[in-house]
Amino acid sequence: MTGIFYFSSTGNSLYIAKKIKERLQGDIIYIPNYKEDETQKFDRIIIVSPIYSFGLPVQTYDLFSKLPQNVKTYVVLNYGGMAGGACSMALELAQKYNLNIRGIYKIKMPENYTLFIPPPNLYNKMSLNSAEKKTERVIKAIGRDVLHLPKNRVKSHKLYYSNKPNWYLIAKDFSVTDDCTACGKCVQICPSKNIVLNKGEVQFKDKCTACLGCYHRCPQKAIIYKGRKKKHRYINPYINENDIGKNFDK
Ligand SMILES: Cc1cc2nc3c(=O)[nH]c(=O)nc-3n(C[C@H](O)[C@H](O)[C@H](O)COP(=O)(O)O)c2cc1C
Incomplete structure (x- = not known):
């Protein structure tokens, strides 16, 4: 198999x-x-x-x-x-x-x-x-x-290895706009368990691996970077977004 x-x-x-x-x-x-x-x-x-x-x-x-x-x-x-x-x-x-x-x-x-x-x-x-x-x-x-x-x-590994320990720092520049409904989607999809909901407020911790999943997949586009309210988000159009992160063994 x-x-x-x-x-x-x-x-x-x-x-x-x-x-x-x-x-x-x-x-x-x-x-x-x-x-x-x-x-x-x-x-x-x-x-x-x-x-x-x-x-x-x-x-x-x-x-x-x-x-x-x-x-x-x-x-x-x-x-x-x-x-x-x-x-x-x-x-x-x-x-x-x-x-x-x-x-x-x-x-x-x-x-x-x-x-x-x-x-x-x-x-x-x-x-x-x-x-x-x-x-x-x-x-x-x-x-x-x-x-x-x-x-x-x-x-090009030198650059990679010098950047890798600092990837988690990207999360310090994420914030959440008033469009956030505290649905918990970002908490659920984060592969490094870096996001928590505290009294209905999204908080980013220090384990981010910079995948940008939360940024692209927030249903409200409420997660923004460095305060910029950009509209563009990307999800592969041939994939059901909810399938990302699942196993398929049938
Ligand atoms: C943190 C980060 C770093 C990336 N670095 C590179 C890179 O060095 N070179 C590149 O061509 N694409 C880079 N990309 C783009 C992704 O490799 C590319 O869009 C990939 O297809 C995303 O796959 P996914 O949809 O399965 O996550 C980067 C993306 C992220 C989020």
């Missing part, structure tokens, strides 16, 4: 994970839900993750050390425009933990780091169209077990 492990805050990675499940079958597991003893049932593991800061989200990064060594493993990364050294980082982690790494792929998707400048809708549409085709090619290659590893090591 194939284990498709994904991390996602706005649905791009879940979209890819679902396509993989359609074609290759298997269980989809949201990485923050993962329990280590579950991997024993898998004879193939596929990790699907966004790229953060030219590297990997904390959740994906930490997963590598928990995977079994003897199982064929593939990594499918997706990114908004500049992948940097993320594929090399995935290879280094796989080698560090002696994983049986067979393939590392990257697929360009719509950007969700849009706190400052949102990309035009047409650009996102074009990204989604080409991502669909690339996803099919990647799935075929994984299905055939083609060996596909980065040849040239790209070194």
Whole structure:
């Protein structure tokens, strides 16, 4: 059985994970839900993750050390425009933990780091169209077990490692407008349990991993960054937003 492990805050990675499940079958597991003893049932593991800061989200990064060594493993990364050294980082982690790494792929998707400048809708549409085709090619290659590893090591890790300890600081610039209905959605979806409701007031703590899920998925668009009331939010249009964060094992 194939284990498709994904991390996602706005649905791009879940979209890819679902396509993989359609074609290759298997269980989809949201990485923050993962329990280590579950991997024993898998004879193939596929990790699907966004790229953060030219590297990997904390959740994906930490997963590598928990995977079994003897199982064929593939990594499918997706990114908004500049992948940097993320594929090399995935290879280094796989080698560090002696994983049986067979393939590392990257697929360009719509950007969700849009706190400052949102990309035009047409650009996102074009990204989604080409991502669909690339996803099919990647799935075929994984299905055939083609060996596909980065040849040239790209070194942008220095920036990643210097930024990583400070990612939690992004939450200090989030605030909530009067549109907040205290529905608790942000509390429920936060993968690092960084948000609490205190007497009906949303509070951000110090464990943020900068995924921006709360920002994009608040039903009222009430979470804002640095006081700017921007209208743009992104959720992958082919995904049911409520499915992000769920496992799919049927
Ligand atoms: C904190 C953060 C950092 C990001 N860093 C990068 C990056 O370095 N390069 C890039 O091309 N995209 C970057 N992105 C964009 C995402 O990788 C991209 O939009 C991805 O498809 C989102 O996947 P998801 O919808 O599954 O969360 C970043 C997004 C976030 C939230």
